[in-house]
Amino acid sequence: MTTGGPDLAAAPTAAAITEALRAVLDPELGLSVVELGLVYGIRIEGGTVRITMTLTAPGCPLGDVMTQWARAAVGRVPGVEDVDVALTFDPPWTPDRMVNGR
Amino acid sequence: MIRPRAPEAPSLPLGYLVSASLALVVAAVALPWLAPELAGHYYHPRVLALAHMVTLGWITLTIMGASYQLIPILLERPVASERVARWQLPCFVVGVVGVVGHFAIAEWRGFVWSAGLLTLAALAHVANAGASVFWTSTAHGRQLFPGTGARSSFTARMIGLALVGLALTALFGTLLGADRIWRFLPGALFPTLHAHVQLALLGWVLPMVIGVAARVYPMFLLAPEPAGAGARVQLIGIAAGVPALVIGLLVDARPAIVIGSALVAAAVLTHLGSVLAMARSGKRPRLDWPLRFVLAGSLALVPATALGLALATDLVGGPRMALAYGVLALGGWASLTIVGMLLKIVPFLVWSRVYGPRAGREPVPTLAQLSWASGEAIAFVLLIVGLAALAAAVAAGDVVAIRAAATLVTLGVLVFAATLARVLHHLVRYPLRGATAAPLSRAS
Numbered sequence: 001m002t003t004g005g006p007d008l009a010a011a012p013t014a015a016a017i018t019e020a021l022r023a024v025l026d027p028e029l030g031l032s033v034v035e036l037g038l039v040y041g042i043r044i045e046g047g048t049v050r051i052t053m054t055l056t057a058p059g060c061p062l063g064d065v066m067t068q069w070a071r072a073a074v075g076r077v078p079g080v081e082d083v084d085v086a087l088t089f090d091p092p093w094t095p096d097r098m099v100n101g102r
Numbered sequence: 103m104i105r106p107r108a109p110e111a112p113s114l115p116l117g118y119l120v121s122a123s124l125a126l127v128v129a130a131v132a133l134p135w136l137a138p139e140l141a142g143h144y145y146h147p148r149v150l151a152l153a154h155m156v157t158l159g160w161i162t163l164t165i166m167g168a169s170y171q172l173i174p175i176l177l178e179r180p181v182a183s184e185r186v187a188r189w190q191l192p193c194f195v196v197g198v199v200g201v202v203g204h205f206a207i208a209e210w211r212g213f214v215w216s217a218g219l220l221t222l223a224a225l226a227h228v229a230n231a232g233a234s235v236f237w238t239s240t241a242h243g244r245q246l247f248p249g250t251g252a253r254s255s256f257t258a259r260m261i262g263l264a265l266v267g268l269a270l271t272a273l274f275g276t277l278l279g280a281d282r283i284w285r286f287l288p289g290a291l292f293p294t295l296h297a298h299v300q301l302a303l304l305g306w307v308l309p310m311v312i313g314v315a316a317r318v319y320p321m322f323l324l325a326p327e328p329a330g331a332g333a334r335v336q337l338i339g340i341a342a343g344v345p346a347l348v349i350g351l352l353v354d355a356r357p358a359i360v361i362g363s364a365l366v367a368a369a370v371l372t373h374l375g376s377v378l379a380m381a382r383s384g385k386r387p388r389l390d391w392p393l394r395f396v397l398a399g400s401l402a403l404v405p406a407t408a409l410g411l412a413l414a415t416d417l418v419g420g421p422r423m424a425l426a427y428g429v430l431a432l433g434g435w436a437s438l439t440i441v442g443m444l445l446k447i448v449p450f451l452v453w454s455r456v457y458g459p460r461a462g463r464e465p466v467p468t469l470a471q472l473s474w475a476s477g478e479a480i481a482f483v484l485l486i487v488g489l490a491a492l493a494a495a496v497a498a499g500d501v502v503a504i505r506a507a508a509t510l511v512t513l514g515v516l517v518f519a520a521t522l523a524r525v526l527h528h529l530v531r532y533p534l535r536g537a538t539a540a541p542l543s544r545a546s
Contacts, residue, residue, distance in 0.1 A: 024462075025468060027450075027453050027457070027461075027466070027467075027468050027469050028322075028446070028450060028468075028469045029324070029386070030468040030469075030470055031387075056321055057175055057317075057321055058175075058178050059174045059175040059176075059177075059178045060175060061174070061175070061454060062454065062458070064458075065454070065459075065461050068461065069461040069462035070462075071462070072462030072463065073462060094326065095320075095324040095325060095326065095385045098324065098385050
């Protein structure tokens, strides 16, 4: 490990973040937010990860739970120092966004 | 942008849903004992008591509770007043107990005050839920909550129609009770009674279920929301068909009854078609038992609608066929649908309260793991076989067959109640201890 500069070897990757988000499940469907296509964007700025995601329905009472869960899961990825999760409903989610449909 | 949401208070809808489930258990336990009455005329004090325990205690109370859970999701608007919703529950429950009790002993003065209290609670619900519909449907509401509710117009209109139906049904029922004392209503008893029944079933329960289904079933089935001409057929069918049918019954106008029934049947069958289309196109990996309940309930619309049309066109008639229609509509369609929805909503509410704050901090179960699939499967078989047999036995007027079928229904309801109790047990077994206190500013 080098000292006095950014540790590039430990910088999180989008793949690692996506993998971590597979642990965040929609409790009703039992599918991850990745499989459901709820993750709209992942931006990595050094140790800060900014995630834009949605829910299957606007007004879903699980909004706070899902964002906290995503923040916790991504926060455990090595190299991640801060996580920002933003909810958006534009564009609205549809089943066509599912990665692994029936 | 994060949309406005209702305050998270799972105890509010849970209070309604648990009360409603207890009413169903009471009605189901009484069912086998009422076999002799069910083999005769429906205008019997104890049959009326049973019918109102089901329609008011079970169906209406469930819809009210589910409304307070689902309105913020369906209409993207908060519930207008949580305080009104909390006061409404005990008033309605006392009203139901009074109405059912006074029906059972055929005491009309006591019935009138009970029905009056119940009507006040129903009107409070109409005002409370109606405010959300108003906010969704008007320019003023859109100014209050900009950028939301654009996709809710069909559901909002159906819920609006249903709330009008609830208000009219409750007022009509109270007038019917008062008329037993003071005899002021014109017209014959039974056509007026039939009008009240159809107003409750087709004016209140049907549009509410259709409106909610249009947004909730796609969420559960992972299917596209229904749209287009089908939505117009359903709206027009109910908005024009129910008044035509009810007024036709009141003034004994046969053409209005037939046309109204046909319009409602068109709405019902279009709704059924859209549910089946959602089931076919849905991306959900597998149907669970609650969704099978919902689909079975939807399919019960076929025999219920066929018998309803046959009654409206005088192809069949008599109190036994009317009772069989009631079993198919209230038991087969409404109850199976509501059982399925409760098996979704109650685990969701319990999970949100017990495990939601723990998600991400420790392993948490899914809703499916919270539920008791074997119990749901047993209840499914018992209720479907029991209700089908009960409709046939009631139509035949056979006391022994009615008692046997009713016993199956009772067992099915008890197993259903046990599955709900197992889910609710998580509230006691794994209480929340300060998990919400620690903010997750940076997960680790």
